Amino acid sequence: MKARDLSVLLSVILIIAMLIIPFPTWLLSILIILNITLALLVLLISMNMTEPLQFSVFPSLLLLLTLFRLGLNVSTTRAILSHGDAGGVVETFGTFVVGGNIIVGLVLFLILIIIQFIVITKGSERVSEVAARFTLDAMPGKQMSIDADLNAGMISEIQAKERREKVGQEADFYGAMDGASKFVKGDAIAGIIIVIINLTVGIIIGMLQQGMGIAEAAKHFSLLTVGDGIVSQIPALLISTATGIVVTRAASDGNLGKDITSQLLAYPQMLYVAGGTILLLGLFTPINDILTIPVAGLLGFGGYMLSRVPAPNKEQLQQQEDEIQTDEMKSPESVITLLNMDPIEFEFGYGLIPIADTNQGGDLLDRIVMIRRQLAIELGLVIPVVRIRDNIQLQPNEYRLKIKGNEMARGELLLDHYLAMSPGIEDESIEGIDTIEPSFGLPAKWITEEMKERAEIFGYTVVDPPSVVSTHITEVIKANAHDLLGRQETKQLTDHLKDGYPILVEEVTPSPLSIGDVQKVLAKLLKENVSIRNLPIIFETLADFGKVTSDTDILAEYVRQALARQITNQHVGQGAMLKVATLSGKIEKTIADAIQQTEHGNYLSLDPSISQRILESIASQVEQFSMLEQSPIVLCSPAVRMYVRQLTERYFPKVPILSYNELEANVEVQSVGVVNMD
Numbered sequence: 001m002k003a004r005d006l007s008v009l010l011s012v013i014l015i016i017a018m019l020i021i022p023f024p025t026w027l028l029s030i031l032i033i034l035n036i037t038l039a040l041l042v043l044l045i046s047m048n049m050t051e052p053l054q055f056s057v058f059p060s061l062l063l064l065l066t067l068f069r070l071g072l073n074v075s076t077t078r079a080i081l082s083h084g085d086a087g088g089v090v091e092t093f094g095t096f097v098v099g100g101n102i103i104v105g106l107v108l109f110l111i112l113i114i115i116q117f118i119v120i121t122k123g124s125e126r127v128s129e130v131a132a133r134f135t136l137d138a139m140p141g142k143q144m145s146i147d148a149d150l151n152a153g154m155i156s157e158i159q160a161k162e163r164r165e166k167v168g169q170e171a172d173f174y175g176a177m178d179g180a181s182k183f184v185k186g187d188a189i190a191g192i193i194i195v196i197i198n199l200t201v202g203i204i205i206g207m208l209q210q211g212m213g214i215a216e217a218a219k220h221f222s223l224l225t226v227g228d229g230i231v232s233q234i235p236a237l238l239i240s241t242a243t244g245i246v247v248t249r250a251a252s253d254g255n256l257g258k259d260i261t262s263q264l265l266a267y268p269q270m271l272y273v274a275g276g277t278i279l280l281l282g283l284f285t286p287i288n289d290i291l292t293i294p295v296a297g298l299l300g301f302g303g304y305m306l307s308r309v310p311a312p313n314k315e316q317l318q319q320q321e322d323e324i325q326t327d328e329m330k331s332p333e334s335v336i337t338l339l340n341m342d343p344i345e346f347e348f349g350y351g352l353i354p355i356a357d358t359n360q361g362g363d364l365l366d367r368i369v370m371i372r373r374q375l376a377i378e379l380g381l382v383i384p385v386v387r388i389r390d391n392i393q394l395q396p397n398e399y400r401l402k403i404k405g406n407e408m409a410r411g412e413l414l415l416d417h418y419l420a421m422s423p424g425i426e427d428e429s430i431e432g433i434d435t436i437e438p439s440f441g442l443p444a445k446w447i448t449e450e451m452k453e454r455a456e457i458f459g460y461t462v463v464d465p466p467s468v469v470s471t472h473i474t475e476v477i478k479a480n481a482h483d484l485l486g487r488q489e490t491k492q493l494t495d496h497l498k499d500g501y502p503i504l505v506e507e508v509t510p511s512p513l514s515i516g517d518v519q520k521v522l523a524k525l526l527k528e529n530v531s532i533r534n535l536p537i538i539f540e541t542l543a544d545f546g547k548v549t550s551d552t553d554i555l556a557e558y559v560r561q562a563l564a565r566q567i568t569n570q571h572v573g574q575g576a577m578l579k580v581a582t583l584s585g586k587i588e589k590t591i592a593d594a595i596q597q598t599e600h601g602n603y604l605s606l607d608p609s610i611s612q613r614i615l616e617s618i619a620s621q622v623e624q625f626s627m628l629e630q631s632p633i634v635l636c637s638p639a640v641r642m643y644v645r646q647l648t649e650r651y652f653p654k655v656p657i658l659s660y661n662e663l664e665a666n667v668e669v670q671s672v673g674v675v676n677m678d
Contacts, residue, residue, distance in 0.1 A: 015067050035231075053173060073190070106222065109230060198224070269307070275298075347400050375481070379478065379481050418455075419444050427458045439471045482526040521538070564664055580671055583644065591643050635663075638659040
């Protein structure tokens with residue numbers, strides 16, 4: 001154990017000992033001086049901090065110092081009542097304060113108690129209570145602000161994490177201060193009661209046990225009582241003042257002394273006004289001019305000296321900032337930062353600024369926060385921060401979405417219009433600008449707000465521009481989620497899983513599978529729109545088959561079969577029938593015979609003409625499904641599923657290819673077509 005930790009533990013044990021064991025008066029004197037020193041040190045630290053969290057241990061320290069002070073009160077009370085002596089420090093303070101007049105000493109001590117209890121302690125308690133309440137109420141808003149800055153790219157993930165931790169620490173701190181201020185209040189009340197006990201019981205003991213007269217006993221024990229009260233209340237007053245400073249301190253770049261002097265003297269003209277007022281007070285009232293004229297002169301001289309200090313103009317400040325930026329651009333580090341690439345970027349023309357500007361009512365930042373949460377639930381993948389920026393190279397109403405520097409989607413919005421999608425039957429009375437819905441490629445129209453109600457009556461689906469772009473962003477990210485999952489992201493998912501399933505993770509990685517192998521399996525699942533949220537089942541399967549094969553394609557097939565219930569629920573509604581197009585036995589045999597096995601893995605080697613005939617047959621089945629207003633699904637045997645997917649992913653990326661083993665046994669399957677080569 002370190003010496004610092006041991007010293008704190010020994011201090012707590014010493015406090016407990018003071019409550020039980022009688023201490024010699026010389027040791028009490030040392031502890032009293034130490035108590036005053038600690039209280040003074042706490043006050044100085046509270047004055048020199050720039051924000052409350054720099055003294056986050058203050059609530060706990062306040063409790064320990066209060067307990068220390070009460071322990072001293074118990075020890076000195078025991079000494080006063082037992083021996084009529086509490087050490088040189090208590091006697092010195094009592095003699096100095098009383099000054100030969102017991103009544104004056106008691107009155108001064110009473111005033112000190114009133115100042116601490118009614119003014120400082122009461123105020124600190126109220127401020128702590130209000131600060132705790134407002135800090136807790138402001139937490140949701142601060143969290144949303146952090147999320148908005150993170151989505152806007154103004155801060156990094158690390159900075160967002162630090163700011164969230166700071167928000168939590170502030171709430172904990174002010175909540176603790178609200179409770180700790182009650183200790184200060186209780187300590188003040190205990191001090192009053194202890195003084196009454198020392199004085200009353202001490203006089204009785206002096207008269208009955210020590211043979212003193214009432215006057216002698218009153219004088220002796222009053223001196224000790226006042227001395228004991230002063231040496232305990234001075235540290236208590238310092239701690240109460242420090243409590244008030246901490247809870248009323250607003251975050252700034254300077255300490256309390258710097259802030260007071262800089263802000264109090266920020267307006268030199270006000271010193272002239274104050275000096276003139278003091279001067280007139282001396283001239284027109286009986287107050288002696290010898291007192292007022294020097295003060296007025298000092299204020300006037302101070303105002304003159306401060307007004308001579310030139311204030312930095314805006315041009316100089318701007319020039320200094322430009323010089324700093326120029327120096328930063330010349331440094332090697334500035335070039336290195338240009339190599340950084342944002343995983344997801346959303347750029348828009350200046351005409352679309354209102355959808356992103358919160359001051360103009362734009363809620364795009366909040367929508368992107370919800371998109372990231374939605375995709376985390378649907379896909380099991382933490383989507384990176386979407387950097388949002390305007391781009392003057394784009395058309396005013398144009399936007400584009402880039403993933404890892406490559407443009408993946410582009411669209412155009414009309415902010416003063418609504419996008420209306422036809423229910424299938426066009427109505428000529430619905431007038432608008434013909435366009436294509438960007439997410440699913442459906443024909444649509446941009447209509448005015450006056451036409452919106454009419455379009456809804458005729459069954460059109462009408463959405464506002466922010467919803468159009470939000471849906472587009474969601475679909476593009478879902479379609480490219482496999483590109484966003486790298487080794488680093490896979491490591492984060494693995495670490496998260498390890499918190500709950502440490503044995504399972506250790507059985508899979510780093511042996512027999514590396515993080516790269518796991519990443520390839522997860523990416524293959526995401527590429528076919530299979531959620532990876534159920535990581536425990538995925539890792540269970542990898543643990544079972546990872547020792548059998550290291551081929552990630554085959555491992556992905558095993559995982560898909562383990563996720564049969566999830567895949568079934570994804571494609572089959574509650575109580576619905578699964579309608580599919582099946583592969584003919586001839587095609588499955590043709591594909592199975594065309595599989596080439598190499599040391600680098602298996603791949604499909606089909607004659608181009610055969611491939612063309614298979615794709616044409618699948619295309620006709622897809623068209624048939626669209627006529628039935630059904631989503632096309634191709635069903636085949638497990639042995640050839642991944643090769644059929646390899647064949648079709650370029651031409652039919654959104655058509656699910658399922659195997660029989662990926663469907664639950666109780667699912668009713670209806671074949672509405674057969675893919676063949678005839």
